[in-house]
Amino acid sequence: xxxxxxxxxxxxxxxxxxxxxxxxxxxxxxxxxxxxxxxxxxxxxxxxxxxxxxxxxxxxxxxxxxxxxxxxxxxxxxxxxxxxxxxxxxxxxxxxxxxxxxxxxxxxxxxxxxxxxxxxxxxxxxxxxxxxxxxxxxxxxxxxxxxxxxxxxxxxxxxxxxxxxxxxxxxxxxxxxxxxxxxxxx
Numbered sequence: 001x002x003x004x005x006x007x008x009x010x011x012x013x014x015x016x017x018x019x020x021x022x023x024x025x026x027x028x029x030x031x032x033x034x035x036x037x038x039x040x041x042x043x044x045x046x047x048x049x050x051x052x053x054x055x056x057x058x059x060x061x062x063x064x065x066x067x068x069x070x071x072x073x074x075x076x077x078x079x080x081x082x083x084x085x086x087x088x089x090x091x092x093x094x095x096x097x098x099x100x101x102x103x104x105x106x107x108x109x110x111x112x113x114x115x116x117x118x119x120x121x122x123x124x125x126x127x128x129x130x131x132x133x134x135x136x137x138x139x140x141x142x143x144x145x146x147x148x149x150x151x152x153x154x155x156x157x158x159x160x161x162x163x164x165x166x167x168x169x170x171x172x173x174x175x176x177x178x179x180x181x182x183x184x185x186x
Contacts, residue, residue: 004107009166010117011148012158014073018147020050024112025076028145031108037097043082044101047131047139051075058130063142064121069155071119074144079127081139098140109145117144 020028025048032044049055051074059077060068071077080102082094091097102118109116119142127139151159175184 004110008106008110008116011115011162012070012117013149013151013154013162014070014075014115014144014146015149016051016073016153018075018149020075020114020145020147024114025050027112028105028108028114031104032101035097035101035104037100038091038093039088041086041088041091041094041097043084043091043094043097045081045083045137046078047081047127048076048078051077059122059127059142062122062124062126062130063119064123067119067121067142067144070158071117071144073146073149073153074117075146076144078143078145079122079131079139080141080143081133081137084136084138094138095140102141102143105143105145113147114145115148119143 029046029048032046033042035044037043047055047059049057049059051072056077059079060072062079063071063077080098082098083091084094085091106116106118122139122142124139127133128137131139133139151162154162171185172183176182177184
C-alpha cells in the first residue's frame with residue numbers, strides 16, 4: 001500500500017501560527033479537480049477560507065460546537081459542495097464525486113506535509129444561507145487543513161482521542177465473495 005494512504009489520518013491538533021501558502025492551496029484544489037467522477041461530471045465545488053479572512057470566520061460559525069474547539073487553529077477551512085445538475089440534466093452519484101475529490105485533497109495534504117480533517121458536523125442550512133448557494137448546490141462536508149500543532153492545545157478529551165491507536169476493520173469483515181459475509185480472504 002502507498003505510504004500516503006497509511007499516513008493519512010484526521011488529527012485535530014493544528015498549529016495556530018502556521019499558514020498554508022497560496023501555491024499549496026492551489027495544489028490541494030488541483031488534486032480535487034482531477035478526482036474521478038460519474039461520467040466526468042465533476043460535481044465537486046468548494047467554499048474556501050484562509051484563517052484571518054471573513055470566509056474562514058463564516059465557515060467556522062457553521063461548525064458544530066465540538067469542532068469549533070479545535071478547528072479555529074486550522075490554516076484553511078473549506079466546505080465541500082456538489083452541484084446537482086448541469087447542461088445534461090440531473091447528475092448521478094454526486095456524493096461519490098465529492099468524496100473522491102475530498103480524499104484527493106487529504107492525500108495531497110499528506111504529500112505536502114500538511115494535515116486535514118473532514119467534518120460532517122456543520123450546519124448545512126447555515127452554510128447555504130451564509131454563502132448564498134444556488135438551489136442546485138448542496139454543501140455536504142467541511143474540512144480543516146493546516147500544519148500539525150501541539151497536542152496540549154486541545155481540550156483534554158480530544159488529547160486522549162488524538163493518541164488512540166488507529167484501527168480499521170480487517171478485510172475479513174469488509175471484503176466478501178460468493179455470498180454476503182463470506183470473506184474473500186478467509
